[in-house]
Amino acid sequence: MNNNNKIGFIGAGIMGQGMAQNLLKAGNEVSIIANKNRRPIDELVALGANEVLSLADMVSCCNSFILCLPSSATATSVCDELFPLLFPETLIIDCTTNELVSVKELEKKAKALKLRYVEAPLTGGQKQSWDAMLGAIVGCDKDDFELASNILKPCCAQIEWLGELGMGAKTKLVSNFLALGTATLVVEAMKSANKLGIDWEKFYKLASQGSGHSMSLDRIAPKAIEGSHDGYVFTIANTVKDMEYILALLKDQPDAAALTEVFLRIYKDAANAGMQDSFLSARVKNK
Incomplete structure (x- = not known):
């Protein structure tokens, strides 16, 4: 196991399940949390993922986080609960397809808490997520790009930095x-x-x-x-x-x-x- 990457994955759905599976294959420790659909959670646990029951539990065992959520409203709700629980300098990679205004608001909230927030919306679909052939469209501080890229590599065939936060959206x-x-x-x-x-x-x-x-x-x-x-x-x-x-x-x-x-x-x-x-x-x- 890679003891450095202890990833909390939030949103193991149509796209997220394949991503989490590829992170596990690459030797990362991956913790997941259930929402409505048990099937992907059970399948990932069978592959070695750790299921947690709350975001607080996830924070206690993870040092970086990936979000892959259905909407900006959901991403904002999750981040409003997650961000205050995190240590400064924690990396959060948000793969949600977000509206621009939401990314800018999340950027402000993350900076206020000295967190490293990276947007990385994805190109490709469910098949590409299983085959590790996604594209990641990254917006962040340049210093955070290498960290985020290294975490996303098991999931993506192409990872491109587009510029500051907001350019990804x-x-x-x-x-x-x-x-x-x-x-x-x-x-x-x-x-x-x-x-x-x-x-x-x-x-x-x-x-x-x-x-x-x-x-x-x-x-x-x-x-x-x-x-x-x-x-x-x-x-x-x-x-x-x-x-x-x-x-x-x-x-x-x-x-x-x-x-x-x-x-x-x-x-x-x-x-x-x-x-x-x-x-x-x-x-x-x-x-």
């Missing part, structure tokens, strides 16, 4: 504008092809030969052809949340904001129709 949200926007266009193209009587399999093969080819197309189309609609593992509720963050960031860019408003309306309508817990790609079946 900006970069991640623009990246999600591209990724979720592309996935939305794939879903709409598949639905349109079906309504026009175009064979999906032939459409996918032909589209894959042109500039419309994308990772989103490869995730969504083959599964849809097989009759499954879980190719893009990202919920509609999360898409609404991210689009709201993106709209706040891009509000002064008229064309980008207008596109975001269209995407947001599509996913709010889907959520209001009861699809909030469905994956983004489930909209393909709404033919």
Whole structure:
């Protein structure tokens, strides 16, 4: 075991479980805390993770922390409880997709307590988290980057420092504008092809030969052809949340904001129709 890295991992969910597993494989001591879903916790404990019952218990056995949480509201709530328990100079790596204003507020709270807060939102999905092929978009003081990078290496194929705190959130949200926007266009193209009587399999093969080819197309189309609609593992509720963050960031860019408003309306309508817990790609079946 590596006695230096005693990592408290908060948020062992769709992305976090794979990350925690890879941290364990690399010889780190990893402590985890349950939320609603016991399955990933039980599976990680079976691999050697230590389950704790409270953040106070986690602080007593860990010297660095990774957060991978569903929203800025959740990250802020956790940090408000966690930060006062920590010793000065403790490293906190926040992999949550956060809105910019939340990162800046957490930065202020961390500095007041002399903590080392690093934002590191991720690129990639569930499969990449299992395969240790994530990308980390890091914003922090330059002196903290090497520490954070060394902890994240077992989880990530690429780790890039973008600048001061806040640059990670900006970069991640623009990246999600591209990724979720592309996935939305794939879903709409598949639905349109079906309504026009175009064979999906032939459409996918032909589209894959042109500039419309994308990772989103490869995730969504083959599964849809097989009759499954879980190719893009990202919920509609999360898409609404991210689009709201993106709209706040891009509000002064008229064309980008207008596109975001269209995407947001599509996913709010889907959520209001009861699809909030469905994956983004489930909209393909709404033919």
